[in-house]
Amino acid sequence: MTKDIKIKINGVEHRASVEPRLLLVHFLREVAGLTGTHIGCETSLCGACTVMLEGRAVKSCTVLAVQADGASVTTVEGLAQSGALHPVQEGFWEEHGLQCGYCTPGMIMAAADLLEHSPAAAAGATPGDLEIREGLGGNICRCTGYQNIVAAVRSAARKMNRRKKAVAA
Amino acid sequence: MAIRSRKTGKPAPRQMAPQGTLARAPKKAAERGIAAAQKSRTNGRPEPWVGRRYLRKEDPRLIQGISHYADDLRLPGMLHCVFVRSPHAYARIAGIHTGAARSSPGVVAVYTASDTKALGVVPCAGALPDLKIPRHPVLAEGHVRHVGEPVAAVIAEDLYQARDAAEKVQVEYDPLPAVVDPEKALAGTNFVHASVKSNQAFTHQLKNGDVDAAFSRADRVVKARFVNQRLAPVSMETRGVVAQYLPGEKTLTVWSSTQIPHLLKTQVALILGVPETHVRVVTPEVGGGFGSKLNVYREEAVVPFAAMQLGRPVKWSESRRENIAATIHGRDQINYVELALKKNGTILGMRARVISDLGAYHQLLTPIIPTLTALLISGCYKIGALQCDVVGVFTNKMATDAYRGAGRPEATYIIERMVDLAARELNLDPAEIRRRNFPKPREYPFATITGITYDSGNYENAMKKALELAGYSRLRARQKDAWKRGKYYGVGLSTYVEICAMGPSTAMPAGGWESGTVRVEPTGKITVLTGASPHGQGQETTFAQIVADIFGLTPDDVNIVHGDTAAVPYGIGTFGSRATAVGGTAMYIAAQKVKAKMAAIAAHLLGEKAAAMNFSAGRVGTKKKSLGFGEVVGAAYVARNLPPGVEPGLEATHFFEPSNFTFPFGTHVVSCEVDAETGHIRIDKYVAVDDCGNVINPLLVEGQIHGGIVQGVSQALFEEVIYNEDGQLVTGTLMDYSMPKAAQVPEFILERTCTPSPVNPMGVKGVGEAGTIASTPAVVNAVCDALRPLGITHIDMPLKPEKVWRAIQQARAAAAS
Numbered sequence: 001m002t003k004d005i006k007i008k009i010n011g012v013e014h015r016a017s018v019e020p021r022l023l024l025v026h027f028l029r030e031v032a033g034l035t036g037t038h039i040g041c042e043t044s045l046c047g048a049c050t051v052m053l054e055g056r057a058v059k060s061c062t063v064l065a066v067q068a069d070g071a072s073v074t075t076v077e078g079l080a081q082s083g084a085l086h087p088v089q090e091g092f093w094e095e096h097g098l099q100c101g102y103c104t105p106g107m108i109m110a111a112a113d114l115l116e117h118s119p120a121a122a123a124g125a126t127p128g129d130l131e132i133r134e135g136l137g138g139n140i141c142r143c144t145g146y147q148n149i150v151a152a153v154r155s156a157a158r159k160m161n162r163r164k165k166a167v168a169a
Numbered sequence: 170m171a172i173r174s175r176k177t178g179k180p181a182p183r184q185m186a187p188q189g190t191l192a193r194a195p196k197k198a199a200e201r202g203i204a205a206a207q208k209s210r211t212n213g214r215p216e217p218w219v220g221r222r223y224l225r226k227e228d229p230r231l232i233q234g235i236s237h238y239a240d241d242l243r244l245p246g247m248l249h250c251v252f253v254r255s256p257h258a259y260a261r262i263a264g265i266h267t268g269a270a271r272s273s274p275g276v277v278a279v280y281t282a283s284d285t286k287a288l289g290v291v292p293c294a295g296a297l298p299d300l301k302i303p304r305h306p307v308l309a310e311g312h313v314r315h316v317g318e319p320v321a322a323v324i325a326e327d328l329y330q331a332r333d334a335a336e337k338v339q340v341e342y343d344p345l346p347a348v349v350d351p352e353k354a355l356a357g358t359n360f361v362h363a364s365v366k367s368n369q370a371f372t373h374q375l376k377n378g379d380v381d382a383a384f385s386r387a388d389r390v391v392k393a394r395f396v397n398q399r400l401a402p403v404s405m406e407t408r409g410v411v412a413q414y415l416p417g418e419k420t421l422t423v424w425s426s427t428q429i430p431h432l433l434k435t436q437v438a439l440i441l442g443v444p445e446t447h448v449r450v451v452t453p454e455v456g457g458g459f460g461s462k463l464n465v466y467r468e469e470a471v472v473p474f475a476a477m478q479l480g481r482p483v484k485w486s487e488s489r490r491e492n493i494a495a496t497i498h499g500r501d502q503i504n505y506v507e508l509a510l511k512k513n514g515t516i517l518g519m520r521a522r523v524i525s526d527l528g529a530y531h532q533l534l535t536p537i538i539p540t541l542t543a544l545l546i547s548g549c550y551k552i553g554a555l556q557c558d559v560v561g562v563f564t565n566k567m568a569t570d571a572y573r574g575a576g577r578p579e580a581t582y583i584i585e586r587m588v589d590l591a592a593r594e595l596n597l598d599p600a601e602i603r604r605r606n607f608p609k610p611r612e613y614p615f616a617t618i619t620g621i622t623y624d625s626g627n628y629e630n631a632m633k634k635a636l637e638l639a640g641y642s643r644l645r646a647r648q649k650d651a652w653k654r655g656k657y658y659g660v661g662l663s664t665y666v667e668i669c670a671m672g673p674s675t676a677m678p679a680g681g682w683e684s685g686t687v688r689v690e691p692t693g694k695i696t697v698l699t700g701a702s703p704h705g706q707g708q709e710t711t712f713a714q715i716v717a718d719i720f721g722l723t724p725d726d727v728n729i730v731h732g733d734t735a736a737v738p739y740g741i742g743t744f745g746s747r748a749t750a751v752g753g754t755a756m757y758i759a760a761q762k763v764k765a766k767m768a769a770i771a772a773h774l775l776g777e778k779a780a781a782m783n784f785s786a787g788r789v790g791t792k793k794k795s796l797g798f799g800e801v802v803g804a805a806y807v808a809r810n811l812p813p814g815v816e817p818g819l820e821a822t823h824f825f826e827p828s829n830f831t832f833p834f835g836t837h838v839v840s841c842e843v844d845a846e847t848g849h850i851r852i853d854k855y856v857a858v859d860d861c862g863n864v865i866n867p868l869l870v871e872g873q874i875h876g877g878i879v880q881g882v883s884q885a886l887f888e889e890v891i892y893n894e895d896g897q898l899v900t901g902t903l904m905d906y907s908m909p910k911a912a913q914v915p916e917f918i919l920e921r922t923c924t925p926s927p928v929n930p931m932g933v934k935g936v937g938e939a940g941t942i943a944s945t946p947a948v949v950n951a952v953c954d955a956l957r958p959l960g961i962t963h964i965d966m967p968l969k970p971e972k973v974w975r976a977i978q979q980a981r982a983a984a985a986s
Contacts, residue, residue: 019329026328035241036234038456040405041489045903048405076234089232093224096868099876100705101231102405102456108232133911140903142405142457143705145875145940146911 005069009034010078020066024058025049027065028075036076036105040140047139050106050113051075057113059106059138076105079112087156087163088112097152099143110139111153115160124164126157216785218714218724222868225710226724236454239409239426244482247411248277250472251331252485253321253338254495255313258347258565258896259361262311262320262340269337270323275330278479279338280322282310285474289440292465294678295536300371303362303563305530307440307470313342314361314529315567316898317494322471324483347896351526351562352503361529361563370527370561371536375543377618378554383518387509391591396965397579399501399526399890401906402572406456407487408466408496412473416480422449423473428462428702429742432679433469434734440470441477452732455704459880460571461496462704463744464533493901498890499572501526502539502579508587509554514595514602518554519618521546521583527561528568534575535568536561537678541576541668547618548584549628549666549834550606555618565896571744573880573941577667585663585946589953590962599950600636603664604629614829614927623666623832624926624934627860631922632664635836635858638920644840644854652958657843658853659955662836663947669861669935670831670928671745682826683747684738685756687716687763689819691806693799695720695727697760698822700740701752702732706873706937708748711865712756715931719760720767721784722798738822746833746935749865754929755825762821771801773812831926831934835859837878837943839951848974850886850952852915857943860922862934870936871919877940878917883909884941885948889967907967960984 002017007027014032023042028034028051037060040048044062051060052074060073079086088111091097098104114135120127127135132153133146141149207224230236267279291305304310309320321338325331348354348361354368361368384390411424421443427433430450438445455462468485476483487496502525509518525539543557574581592602607628608615615623644660651658672681686698695716701708708731713724720726730736740752768782771789774796781791788795804810808817840854857874864870887907891900900906925932945966952968953961959980964972 021329029241034234035237038238038406039240039486040407041903043489043902043904046405046489046908076232080233085232092232093228096225096872098228098231099707099872100405100457101227101236101454102238104231105234129916130912136911140405140908140910142403142459142880142908143876144872145877145879145917146914147875147916148872150911150916 003066005066007065007068008072010074018065020064022065023061024063024065024068025060028060028073034075034077038102038105040103046103047110048103048106050109050139052109052113057110076108079108086112087159088115088153090159091152091156095148095152095155097144097149103139103141107136107139107141107149110136111156114153115157121157124161126154126161129154216721217718219718219865221714221866223710223714223724223866225707226713227707227709238406238454238456239411239424240486242411242424242453242484244411244413247482247484248324248326248479249328249331250475250483250485251323251328251335252319252468252491253323253335253340254491255309255316255318255320257313257342257344258316258892259345260313260342261345262309262313263343264341265321266339267321269339270334273330273334273337275326276323276334277326278324278475280308280471280475281320282306282308285471286310288470288474289442291467291530292436292533293531293535294533295531296678297371297373297536300536301365302531303365307467315565316896317491317567319467319471319495322475324475324479347565349564349892349894349896351524351564354562354564355560361565365563368563370563373540373543373559375555375557375619377620378518380518380520380554380556383554384509387517388512389510389594391508391510391587391594393506393587393590393963395504395506395583395586397500397502397504397582398966399569400499400572400884400888401493401890402459402461402496402499403492403906403908404457404459404461407489407492408462408468409486410469410472411482411484412476413482414473414477414480420447420449421473421477422451423469424451424453425469426455426462427452428455428458428704428744430702430732430734431700431739432742433465436465437469437473441474449735452702458704459573460499460575460744463571463742464497489903490901493906494898495567497532497568497570497572498528499569500579501569502542504579504583506583506587508591510591510595512595514591514597514605516550516552516606519547519552521557523557523559525559525561526564526566526569528564528566530568532568532570534678535570538569538571538576542580544619544621545577545580545668546583548581549626549664550584551608552618566892573877574938575745577938578881578942578945581663581665581667581942582946585665586949589950593962599662600632600641603632603662622829624829624928625924626666626832626834627922627924628664628666628834631834631858631860632836634920634922635838635856638858638918639838639840639854639856641838657845657955657958659841659843659951659953661839661947661949661951661954663943663950664836665943666832666834667939667942668830669746669833670750670827671747672830673827680741681751682741682824683752683755684740684822684824685752685759686738686820686822687756687759689763689767689802691802693802695722697727697729697756698737699729699731699752699756700737700742701748702743703748704743706743706748707869711749711869712753714865715753715757716760719764719784720798721786721788746937750831750926750929750933750935751825751827753933754931755823757931758825759821759823762823763819766815766819767801767805769812769815770804771796774801774804774810827928829928831862831928833859833861833934833936833939835939835943837947839947841948841951841955843952843955843973845977848970848972848977850968850973852948855915856918857940858920858922859936859939860924861936861939862924862926863932864921864923865933873936874919874940875917877938878944879909879914881941881944882914882948885945885966885968887967887969
């Protein structure tokens with residue numbers, strides 16, 4: 001038994017007939033061919049597969065593709081806009097927030113969600129280190145010891161706030 | 170545009186043609202913003218690039234999700250492999266029924282030991298005199314000996330079909346009583362391998378000096394028993410293997426998430442009986458290893474075997490459950506230790522017994538790891554006499570093998586805990602007793618009681634700097650104040666030395682050299698082929714910095730190619746903090762050879778002496794007369810006007826054999842508060858002063874130290890692989906195996922001292938494992954120091970709140986009675 005679904009991924013609609021048990025992460029990787037979203041545990045514990053579903057971060061290993069029917073998904077491949085890296089991507093590069101890079105796409109998506117929705121960010125302030133550390137509690141990194149990831153998110157927050165202020169002015 | 174491998178810059182093999190976004194052009198524009206940041210970090214000046222916080226060349230592909238890990242590879246007609254694994258610790262296999270699986274939708278084949286028994290076995294490189302090496306087949310034969318041991322391989326058209334069918338494979342097991350406790354196993358008669366008739370896999374003794382005399386002369390003897398618990402490496406990318414066999418060309422290509430592509434190529438050829446000339450191993454992007462991918466695994470033979478049998482590509486991607494059950498574990502030692510001391514703290518002698526739980530089968534280096542513990546057990550101290558007895562024990566568990574530090578964290582834990590216990594016994598400050606036993610800077614190269622020679626060091630300098638940075642006397646004052654108020658605040662030190670740059674071939678099981686090839690291409694760009702196989706360390710950047718300086722170019726002019734045995738001369742791989750000190754040196758020397766040739770050509774063209782040729786800012790020559798770098802390169806390839814006796818082309822290969830290991834060192838200081846009501850530990854301050862010799866890129870060195878420290882802190886506080894009394898793995902998922910999260914670890918304050926190594930021309934030592942080796946005892950020392958008023962001297966790791974709370978309750982009860 002299969003079900004016809006369509007999911008808009010990074011602005012492009014993908015249609016497929018899928019088994020109801022197909023995980024969203026497998027849809028992204030195997031059907032849409034977007035392998036930037038990684039699988040680290042398949043049990044929603046490591047966060048490597050984090051993507052945005054309708055603008056909020058979800059772990060795509062615990063969402064069924066059929067649940068995302070008709071929805072819009074952003075993956076790490078779709079984060080850079082009009083040829084410019086997202087500030088969180090820039091932050092990870094500039095602050096050496098990655099080593100092996102495997103957790104990085106999920107970590108970047110979780111951080112982007114954090115900066116979009118954290119109370120501090122909403123108020124135009126930079127989230128404190130503890131808020132960043134707790135905000136990334138669903139994502140595991142084995143390489144960096146997190147210190148430079150926190151620095152990367154802090155740096156991205158500042159950059160985003162500066163840009164928001166520049167736009168407002 | 171042509172599809173290019175993002176890793177090597179070479180055209181991607183056709184069968185690897187990436188799909189979807191992978192085929193997109195790189196977002197050059199998106200990366201421009203970073204170029205400005207890069208410029209500011211390098212002050213806009215070219216040369217030298219070494220020593221700068223140069224941003225990584227690897228990162229653009231990684232932060233955009235457009236690199237290729239093994240699971241990202243797709244080949245036309247590719248099948249998927251799923252393994253059926255033992256749910257039992259120890260059982261006889263009474264029968265395997267594969268009929269239902271074979272007729273399951275999409276299934277192409279099901280393999281068991283009856284198909285693979287003619288293949289070679291999983292290799293072990295250990296060579297101890299009395300070492301027992303039981304047969305380690307690629308699929309279980311007759312018995313299963315640990316949870317997760319592969320019994321059958323199911324190959325199907327897609328992953329879901331393969332998983333469905335794997336559940337239909339019926340294996341009849343007759344469960345046997347499991348061998349779990351290594352100390353009981355030594356005395357017991359229930360054997361993991363009936364053929365061995367003992368659970369003792371090997372013994373190893375390291376003895377030097379008159380140990381009995383040292384102990385009889387001692388004013389005080391301090392004794393302890395430590396458990397260094399079993400850990401799971403948990404690289405975020407699990408293992409993965411893709412194999413393709415082309416019957417016409419008779420070539421087997423294996424893509425594997427490994428740290429040792431060349432050694433794997435040799436072993437795959439031997440296990441499968443394929444000529445090594447026709448085997449190619451490629452490491453795609455590798456998502457961390459920490460030693461766990463420094464191995465040859467059963468799956469790395471079974472997947473290529475299936476691909477050869479079926480004539481179609483086959484992929485296996487390890488699940489996290491498999492990763493925790495069937496990828497090697499680390500540590501797992503029980504240590505009995507005695508230290509003979511004079512009243513002034515001088516260490517006269519040491520006795521140690523190391524009981525190493527090896528698990529059921531030897532992986533590549535399983536028996537070697539605990540012998541490294543013996544080699545480093547004297548730490549950074551002058552010890553008069555030593556006896557260390559190591560015994561390796563078979564149990565019904567997954568094999569232990571190299572995990573970040575590999576035997577050295579255990580050694581450092583032993584000696585650094587013992588020195589702390591000694592300080593307490595003798596009422597000396599922990600820093601002072603260390604200082605009294607350090608070799609003096611003039612004593613290097615320093616011959617240790619364990620028989621190795623430390624290349625260079627200044628331990629007191631690093632400790633002094635760390636104590637100042639931590640505000641040691643203020644921390645002690647704070648401790649006194651806390652104790653007065655009934656709070657438990659402690660300060661812990663770890664002054665460590667470790668063994669890096671593995672290593673001289675005489676001390677290694679299978680070659681300790683490394684290869685490096687430097688080729689200046691006709692267009693003036695430089696290709697470097699390195700036998701090292703980085704998997705997160707960033708050598709595509711640091712090696713490019715080194716070569717750019719040699720030729721007066723920029724790191725962007727240099728491309729580092731690694732992890733493809735068809736492209737790169739034979740190499741050993743990346744482990745044991747060796748890539749830069751050994752592989753980097755091979756490349757450095759090869760680059761010097763090419764540079765000398767270019768200097769000869771340039772001098773010939775300019776009518777100058779070769780020794781006068783200077784390479785800077787893309788030019789070659791003297792201040793008065795010079796040529797563009799590209800002009801000299803062109804002359805070498807056009808080859809119409811070369812100096813007499815000079816061959817055309819610009820390429821050199823060097824195989825570097827190091828004369829010794831290198832020995833980085835440092836001091837870590839931790840202060841922490843223990844909540845006596847809950848047993849919760851809060852790290853207040855973490856200061857690390859490390860000395861890894863000369864530094865190529867401080868940004869990356871700091872990253873290595875951060876990550877290393879967290880792995881060590883996490884051993885001290887959180888992580889433990891637990892097998893219950895039946896040999897069941899009860900920490901088999903990330904729900905049960907406690908990985909550190911961002912909010913659970915502190916911020917680190919880092920500094921360095923610099924004592925270059927005399928072992929290699931760059932004076933580098935290695936830094937990949939230092940943090941992990943240093944941090945574990947520092948944390949445990951701090952916690953035990955905090956609990957001194959309660960009379961608690963030791964708690965075994967991990968220091969989980971429950972365990973700490975129980976120790977506090979027991980101590981209070983004992984004090985009350």
